[in-house]
Amino acid sequence: MMRKAIGIDLGGTSIYGGLIDEKGNILKRSIRDSQAQQGREKVLERIFQVIDELIEGEKVEAIGIGSPGFIDVNEGKVLSIGGNIKDWAYTDIRGELEKRFKDVPIFVENDANVAAICEAWLGAAKGLHSFIMLTLGTGVGGGIYSQESGIWHGKNYQGAELGHVILYPNGRQCNCGQKGCVEQYISGNALEKTYYEITGRKLKGKDIFKKFSEDEYAKKAVKRYIEDLGTYLISIKNIFDPEAIIIGGGVINSKEYWWNDVVKYYKQNCNNPRGTTILPAKYLNDSGMIGAAKIAFDNI
Template structure:
């Protein structure tokens, strides 16, 4: 009897990553398509369904080979019906994604927030493997996150659990955040936040810095300059790791996780970020919490989403059907 496959889908504002994945979490076949945002994104579910059928043909398989579809979507997801109240990048409002995709594919569909899905991927096959209590933080254009307790994602009352990027880091006089608040961690520890801090330092300082030689400043440039001893860049990174370390320590004090997984584009700075982050984290962490936790870089990269989405549907089916 042929082993059944899971379908993992990572829905982004520019591309949709997809994969056929074994029940053990191995990627068997992966591909991506452009996100069709015409007419407020109403064509997205049909384009996903069509693409899955095309790839089945290429793999010389039928839909009978598939167990179900897990999908990570950008925005708060209603756990009851898999709908999204809003997904700004896609043009969605009160969009019944699970219902439509189920109708388009005739397969079981499970929908979850994309940051949560990435966290599940890292727990299953990545840096968090073996841990059932972990924090996953994604440092990219914004700051995303997922909190996993006893192997389950924390959703909270209305699906907004795990909004690590919107922990208030600067309670008075903080920079405005896209969420409508001010002083969020996202305004400091994201790539855009790092650039903002660097530009502030440059305008307030007369000191020489190699950053002044660049027309456009990026987070990578700031990390590279800090690594080479640039004092202004080092001050920026000190601010970033101070606020990130404080936020993660406060979360850890409440959750006592086994691992804190750091992913996203900013995490590519490696030890230039992780070593000072560990040093900033420890003074704010309850000693027993600090002893029990390991801060590690994410390992799955762009595959975290599709793997986590596949885990999601596997778990759902195992609970309902004993798969």
Template sequence: MGKRVIGIDIGGTKILGGIVEEDGTLLKVKRVDTQAQKGKETILANLFRLIDDLIAEGSIDGIGVGSAGRIDHKRGVVVYATDNLPGWTGLALKDVLEDRYGVEVAVDNDVNAAVLGEMWLGAGRNYRNILMMTIGTGVGGAVVADGKLIRGSSWSAGEIGHMILYPEGKQCNCGRKGCLEQYISGTALYKQYNELSKNLKVNNARQVFELYKQRDEIAAKVIGDFVRWLSISIMSIKNILDPEVFIIGGGVIESKELWWDDWKALIGSNVNVVSAELGNKATMFGAAQLVL
């Protein structure tokens, strides 16, 4: 029988894990709330509970983890994480899990894991030069050159959410101003709507897209700006990295029928863009592939 490993995706809202065989067969999936606001010990307790539940299904050969934050994948250490995972910075996650479970553990950034998942089983199967962008609560990225994941000298390659779109623009939680994440993320979309609206307030990007369907003028401006800013960022990255394909994932892609065609028209036919195929399981599959 081939290897069976656990792949895990740790985010600020949920922890998703599954048992994956070496041919990509998914045997079992479990999800728990991260409860990140309660701090590192609670996050770890929830992670352990998920792994324990999966191991109860049968023996495993390893554990792969894709976590939000900047990850030193060689040591399996969280070099830096935002307040989305409080207390996570400095955590030697690989050592913690290997000591507890006695199997090989591999840890990497969640978007790095996601692009590995797409290369293995999804939209990146036929490409060796890839830029993956995830657009959700924030904006993440991962770079693959000649089939190799590029992590950078300080484990921060692909942090395209923090490239400067507008110098001295909106304040970002990274400490700088004008970062791309403050203009095209799901959070940015609903914040921009609330800034422009004098009456109606929304709580997430999904509501903005619903209002757009109803021909709301403010929502139309917000989505129009989103398409324009996304086009500018993609063309800038194209000129620097020249990937074969851009893979776009994250929660915002669920509303692609409302903006994708307009966006592709702006960037032109010489830029190859596709949507991610594995949905919210991309990081989980990629994490499994890390340890396989």
């Protein structure tokens, strides 16, 4: 019998949970709105509900959780930054879950890192020497991975915050306190912000991409998006020289409108683009729960 683990992907909008076997097959799913604005207790309650549903009648070896924020993976705790969930900083995720699910080992990792782990295990990065994961969604997440050393956490578990590299000095105010962060220019929200700045009108990111050929303002906003993302890929290549840069997150669902132009921009403007391939993530919405289950299997 193959062993089973539960993988949980906690995001600002939804909690995705899956009962997952050792080959990465999703045997059962459970989803809840995270209702992140209601704060820690409510979010924990929803995580409990998702796990209850998945664990019912099953023998589960371990639970893995991908969470926003700085995560102390040894302690299973959130550190000073809790991402876009209210009061999430300093939540002892492992401690809270252990009270409820006794005898099941619990492992916690940063959400972008579990997405990277999934891609390394089964997805676009399978077998690669090294890669950088960029998730472009509401915000921008990052993961740094090499076969030699696995995920790069940094001394204080604050590494690979690739959304908070500064792209424009004194640029747009970021939620993190800095100005001009990459996240303010290449996330889905950023594209909406650019369009709003140009037109004074609010439009969803995917609609801005769709209007690319008919609306000159949408074209202008998307063009800027492409240049900013392409520019950032060049910086990543020059810092890490990874075998690939894997791009995931919600924005990838509109990739037909921007992908080729971003890769072209990268190739035309990078001093030495060869050696690093730009690839779309394979697992999108499921990557978090699969990667979270993988860390559970790896640690038991």
